[in-house]
Amino acid sequence: MAPVITVGLDGSPESLAAARWAADEAERRRLTLRLLHAWPLLVPEPTLVPAEMDQNYWAKRLVHNARADLQARHPSLSIVGNLVADDAQDALLRAASESEMIVLGSRGLVPVESYFLGDISMPVVARADRPVVLVRADTQEEWPPPMPGTAGDVVVALKLHGPCEDLLEFSFATAAARGMPLRALHGRSVPLHAYAPWGVDHDVTHEIRQDAQHHLSQALRPWLEKFPQVAVTDSIDLESPAKTVVRAAEGAGLLVVGRRKHRPALAPRLGPVAQAAIHHARCPVAVVPHD
Numbered sequence: 001m002a003p004v005i006t007v008g009l010d011g012s013p014e015s016l017a018a019a020r021w022a023a024d025e026a027e028r029r030r031l032t033l034r035l036l037h038a039w040p041l042l043v044p045e046p047t048l049v050p051a052e053m054d055q056n057y058w059a060k061r062l063v064h065n066a067r068a069d070l071q072a073r074h075p076s077l078s079i080v081g082n083l084v085a086d087d088a089q090d091a092l093l094r095a096a097s098e099s100e101m102i103v104l105g106s107r108g109l110v111p112v113e114s115y116f117l118g119d120i121s122m123p124v125v126a127r128a129d130r131p132v133v134l135v136r137a138d139t140q141e142e143w144p145p146p147m148p149g150t151a152g153d154v155v156v157a158l159k160l161h162g163p164c165e166d167l168l169e170f171s172f173a174t175a176a177a178r179g180m181p182l183r184a185l186h187g188r189s190v191p192l193h194a195y196a197p198w199g200v201d202h203d204v205t206h207e208i209r210q211d212a213q214h215h216l217s218q219a220l221r222p223w224l225e226k227f228p229q230v231a232v233t234d235s236i237d238l239e240s241p242a243k244t245v246v247r248a249a250e251g252a253g254l255l256v257v258g259r260r261k262h263r264p265a266l267a268p269r270l271g272p273v274a275q276a277a278i279h280h281a282r283c284p285v286a287v288v289p290h291d
Helices: 013-029 057-073 088-097 121-127 165-178 202-226 241-248 272-280
Strands: 004-008 032-038 079-084 101-106 132-136 154-157 182-187 232-237 254-260 285-290
Touching (some): 004 013, 013 165, 165 202, 182 241, 254 272
Parallel strands (some): 032 079
């Protein structure tokens, strides 16, 4: 199967925003865009049946209208429609394993159960084999920003105490495809031993910052050589990683966070940083699985 970017469609404004974001990304990466609509009640394709008697009419119309809108915006983009008679979550997870990335609509600051396709997107984010990008309807048109270099950069949040190659590969490739700068950041809470009766011991925080900067520079070095065209800045924030990520998302074009593929049985499937990004960031958020 040729490389594709898959977007889930359910007819909502959020899913259309996701489709437009995905189309832009597919065109820049020279990939095919697949529009996926899954519904268990789809019936086998009828033959010689009038449209008014076709039980799949509305599903076909949803995909057809989205495709027409996207093709008008991207005349040279290869777009395929895909109707699947299956549970949406299962169909999206299967599609994710066949795609470079999967893109879903998100409503942002709302309860988990009102995400794209009800409670579908969170399990997909937590279990997909490939990156999942969540796009909000009210921010999609802000990408790309009007003034590159002043806002709208690709921001990647790095832990530094584990593998981060998958996050950096996705972030650098996206920044290169978009012609946008990349900002790598690391947030680290100040440990208890750094506090003294008179406040924070600056010698301790200076040592922590230097250690983090060293590891961040080491992690970035091979990717700077591989993507010399990408302008890169980095920053270290000595505060909660979740707060660092939410603040960095303001004005960003895309926020990239990680998710461990194999978490302990009793641990939540998404860590606090990914949770904070998904619920609070107004920009598109990419959740990249890693070892």
